Amino acid sequence: MKSAQEDEYLEFVAERAKPLYRSAYVLAAGDTHLAEDLVQETFSRVYVHWKRVARADSPAAYAQTVLVRTFLSLRRRRSTGERPIGNLPDGAAPGPDTALRLTLLDALAQLPPRDRAVLLLRYWEDRSIEETAKMLKLSSSAVRSQGTRALGRVRALLGDSLSDLVPH
Incomplete structure (x- = not known):
């Protein structure tokens, strides 16, 4: 990626990281690790297509769509219904x-x-x-x-x- 495009991408990531994480956290039903993985995967997919995404009407909406589709795709791929037990929230804010x-x-x-x-x-x-x-x-x-x-x-x-x- 060229330097100007890379700077633009990094600025986008800094701006959208928290909103995407909040959405991912809700989708993941409070699983912070899954939420982090979803955001990471979303940013990876956006990076691959950044040239096209940057020209889109709303790169934020594109990233949100990628996040939701990544979550749904992950859920379809899971072969087991295995759920961890005794999972405590990671320090809920008082x-x-x-x-x-x-x-x-x-x-x-x-x-x-x-x-x-x-x-x-x-x-x-x-x-x-x-x-x-x-x-x-x-x-x-x-x-x-x-x-x-x-x-x-x-x-x-x-x-x-x-x-x-x-x-x-």
Whole structure:
């Protein structure tokens, strides 16, 4: 890569690393190591195509799409349903919403990967239905119905316990 392009890429990485990590953390349902791997893989794929990505309307949206597709691809490739047990959060930040965050992440971890991706894009990233559909290669109606079902599953998993965690 040429020096100017490389500088541009490094500036992009510095600007997008935290937002991509936050999205990856939600997709990975709180698994910090998987989130870091997803971000690293995303930046690697963006680097390979940086010349084209830099000319795109929104390199940030391109990177977000790569992140979500990398996550979904990883989930499809996993041959086992193996899950580590006794996995404690890596030092959740102290604060009034720590219990709420952990409860929500636990509920999200129980959803299928595509449901998690729809909820992340629609509600965490505040994307439109059309943007979400484009990023996930789904129809708009599929995003709406999958989002509704995923929210229903989260509500069922949380039950009445969520109201106990919200500060009044």
